[in-house]
Every structure is written in C-alpha cells, then in structure tokens.
Amino acid sequence: MKLFEESKLGTLTLKNRIIRSATFEGMCDAQGFPTEAYKELYTELSRNEIGAIITGFAYIAPDGRAMQPGQAGIDSREKVKFFKEITDQVHNNDCKIIMQIAHTGRQTLSSSTGYSVKGVSNKKSPYFNQTPKVLTTEEIKALAEKFGESSLYAKDSGFDGVQIHAAHGYLIHQFILPSINDRDDIFKIDYELKIGIGFLDLVIDKIRENCGWDFPILIKVSGSDDYKEQFSTKQFINLIKFLDTKKVTGIEISYGTMDHALNIFRCSKIPIDIILKFNQKYKIKNKTLRAVWKYFFYGFASRKVIKYSPAYNLKYSILAKAYTDIPIISVGGFRTGTEINNALNEVDFISLSRPFIVEPDYIKKIKADINYKSKCINCSKCAIMSDTNESLRCYSNFNNSELL
Numbered sequence: 092m093k094l095f096e097e098s099k100l101g102t103l104t105l106k107n108r109i110i111r112s113a114t115f116e117g118m119c120d121a122q123g124f125p126t127e128a129y130k131e132l133y134t135e136l137s138r139n140e141i142g143a144i145i146t147g148f149a150y151i152a153p154d155g156r157a158m159q160p161g162q163a164g165i166d167s168r169e170k171v172k173f174f175k176e177i178t179d180q181v182h183n184n185d186c187k188i189i190m191q192i193a194h195t196g197r198q199t200l201s202s203s204t205g206y207s208v209k210g211v212s213n214k215k216s217p218y219f220n221q222t223p224k225v226l227t228t229e230e231i232k233a234l235a236e237k238f239g240e241s242s243l244y245a246k247d248s249g250f251d252g253v254q255i256h257a258a259h260g261y262l263i264h265q266f267i268l269p270s271i272n273d274r275d276d277i278f279k280i281d282y283e284l285k286i287g288i289g290f291l292d293l294v295i296d297k298i299r300e301n302c303g304w305d306f307p308i309l310i311k312v313s314g315s316d317d318y319k320e321q322f323s324t325k326q327f328i329n330l331i332k333f334l335d336t337k338k339v340t341g342i343e344i345s346y347g348t349m350d351h352a353l354n355i356f357r358c359s360k361i362p363i364d365i366i367l368k369f370n371q372k373y374k375i376k377n378k379t380l381r382a383v384w385k386y387f388f389y390g391f392a393s394r395k396v397i398k399y400s401p402a403y404n405l406k407y408s409i410l411a412k413a414y415t416d417i418p419i420i421s422v423g424g425f426r427t428g429t430e431i432n433n434a435l436n437e438v439d440f441i442s443l444s445r446p447f448i449v450e451p452d453y454i455k456k457i458k459a460d461i462n463y464k465s466k467c468i469n470c471s472k473c474a475i476m477s478d479t480n481e482s483l484r485c486y487s488n489f490n491n492s493e494l495l
C-alpha cells in the first residue's frame with residue numbers, strides 16, 4: 092500500500108508517507124530552551140513509525156515570538172546542544188525530525204514578547220489588534236539573515252531540515268498577501284505575480300548560504316484565507332510556480348491565518364465554552380455574562396467559521412501538484428488510513444497534527460486496520476488551550492472535567 096511504502100523527500104528517506112505536521116508544544120522555558128517534556132514528546136512520537144516529524148514553530152528572533160507561553164526558540168547558538176539531545180533521541184529511533192522556523196510579525200502581543208510588534212505594514216491583525224511598527228528595508232534584510240543563522244543552528248542541532256512557516260498569517264505570509272503588504276521597496280507586491288515574494292526569496296537564499304544546497308528546506312503555505320480581499324486561486328498558483336523556481340524540498344499546503352484560526356483547524360462543533368473561559372481575547376470571567384453572550388452573540392460571531400470535513404485542504408494540494416514536481420504534502424482533516432491512502436493517489440505525502448496528540452501510535456493502528464478512525468473528534472480544544480500555560484495535550488479523550 093502506497094501509504095506504508097518507503098519514500099524520498101529530497102535527500103531524506105522516510106519509512107512511509109506520513110508526516111507529523113507542526114504542532115505547537117508549549118514545552119520550552121521562558122528563554123525558548125527545550126524542557127524534559129519537549130524531549131519526551133518527540134522521543135515518544137519517534138518510536139511510533141512516523142515518516143518524519145515537524146516540530147511546532149520555533150522563533151528565529153525574540154521579537155518574533157508567539158503570544159503563547161512555552162515556545163521553542165532557535166535564535167542563538169547556545170540552544171544547539173540542548174536541541175541536539177532531542178534530535179539524537181529521535182534518530183536513535185530511526186525517525187527524521189525537521190524544525191519549523193517562524194517570525195510572528197503582527198500576529199503577537201508586545202506584552203508577550205517584550206518588544207514592539209513588527210509588521211510588513213501598519214495594518215493591524217484584527218485578532219491581535221496591535222498596530223505594528225513598520226519594518227524598514229534594512230530591518231527586513233536583517234531578519235532574512237536571522238532565518239539563515241537560525242537554520243544553521245537547527246542544522247547543527249541535528250535537525251534533518253527546516254520548514255519555513257509561510258502560512259497561517261505569520262510574517263512571511265504577511266509579505267505574500269496584497270491585503271497586508273502595501274510596501275513600495277524591494278519587498279513590495281510583485282506587479283505580475285500579484286503576491287509579495289521578495290522576502291521569502293531572500294530567506295530561502297540565506298538558508299542555503301548558511302546551510303548549503305543539500306540541506307532540506309520545506310515550506311508551509313496557505314491555499315487561501317478569510318480576509319475580505321481573499322487570496323485568489325491565481326495568486327496561489329503563482330506562489331507555487333515561484334516555489335518551483337526556488338526548488339525547495341517539499342511544500343505543505345494548509346489554509347488561512349490566525350485572524351480566523353478556527354478555519355485553519357476546523358472543528359466539528361465550536362468549543363465555545365472553552366473559548367469564553369480561556370481565550371485571551373474572548374474570555375468572560377462572569378458565568379452569567381458568559382451564558383448571556385453565548386445566547387445572544389454566538390450565532391453572529393460564528394458565521395465565518397468553516398466546519399470540519401475530511402481532507403479539507405486536498406483541493407489546494409491537488410491544484411499545487413499541477414504546477415510543480417516538488418513533493419506536495421497535504422494537511423488538514425485526515426482521520427482514517429483509507430482517506431490517507433486515497434489522497435496519496437493525488438499528492439506525495441499526508442501530514443497530521445491532532446490525531447498524533449491523542450494517539451502517538453496512530454500509524455501502528457492504521458497498519459493493523461486501514462479503516463481505523465482516529466480518536467480525534469476535531470474539537471480543537473488543544474488549539475484553544477495552547478494560548479494558556481497548559482502544554483500540548485488532548486482535552487476530549489480523557490477526563491478533563493475540571494476545565495468545563
């Protein structure tokens with residue numbers, strides 16, 4: 092069966108065609124160093140027949156940290172020996188591990204980073220709601236250098252590659268989108284392509300300058316988004332064509348931005364009680380007020396939320412496949428071995444996030460029964476709770492009644 096066949100991702104040999112998609116852990120200390128919990132998480136995943144693991148997003152500079160506590164940082168050489176302990180464990184278990192690297196740009200809070208929020212333009216993220224300080228041309232070039240240096244730290248830490256986070260509304264995505272990028276310098280929207288590729292182009296070059304051409308570079312992009320000026324199919328195709336010219340190692344196709352975060356994850360039912368209790372922006376302390384809000388405003392607030400359906404980004408992944416020979420990885424909503432195997436007739440790899448949170452041994456289960464369905468019920472409480480001090484776990488399949 093294609094799904095369990097050994098496969099090549101650039102120079103990397105994977106034992107099958109399933110990848111663990113980047114999933115924020117919240118398991119690092121205040122300076123972004125990995126803790127024992129981070130090590131245990133990846134050691135455990137690597138024992139379970141996963142083709143390759145992509146870590147949660149790690150910041151390349153402290154001003155590009157996420158709002159969530161416990162994020163990993165790959166911003167200094169000091170970190171190398173600590174991450175090396177993790178990659179050694181993973182390699183001992185015959186598994187590959189790739190670090191996802193990111194800068195949050197406007198999608199963070201100065202109260203979390205201790206720095207002013209930086210942006211491509213002064214346009215605020217509707218969700219994070221802080222007017223960014225516009226990056227100068229020189230500052231942007233310096234950030235591209237940082238992506239290069241961080242990739243070298245990742246390489247020296249033993250990671251088998253990096254994944255550039257160019258999806259979900261973070262800094263690189265902010266450069267790509269004409270709805271956010273209104274610059275008139277070399278990082279502006281390309282007149283013909285109608286997308287902003289200047290920064291991404293430089294980031295890829297800087298990674299290669301630092302790590303060499305052989306070092307695998309994956310990239311995660313969003314097929315579209317939920318802004319009024321929506322990213323079009325034509326623009327998405329132009330992005331894929333551009334990546335084709337850059338000869339990256341693999342392209343993972345996701346969706347959306349953190350301004351409409353539930354549309355990245357997709358839920359069967361919106362976890363409204365958890366949102367009203369724990370989300371930094373929407374939480375309401377008073378129980379009665381919570382009930383009132385739910386009764387009167389919930390319908391309106393949820394109108395833009397797209398419901399879960401299986402394999403929900405496959406259509407963008409198939410489209411990408413038509414414009415490049417670079418391996419395409421589809422992420423989003425795969426829950427049975429049959430769904431995965433069928434999708435592999437169209438794309439090269441399938442990646443999963445939530446199923447591995449509840450069942451790190453999910454691959455062993457679908458190997459035993461291809462129709463086995465993940466225990467993940469797409470409640471996405473794991474994603475909502477990652478904004479709190481809690482580290483990554485499943486909130487539906489165990490007794491977590493204290494939360495509700």
Ligand SMILES: Cc1cc2nc3c(=O)[nH]c(=O)nc-3n(C[C@H](O)[C@H](O)[C@H](O)COP(=O)(O)O)c2cc1C
Nearest residue numbers: 112113114115147148422423424443444445473474
């Ligand atoms: C708790 C949680 C944390 C996530 N963290 C990241 C992340 O750090 N980087 C990223 O690109 N995507 C992240 N995602 C998105 C997933 O990689 C994936 O694209 C999405 O969950 C859809 O896949 P799934 O249906 O298999 O969960 C996260 C998702 C969840 C649920």
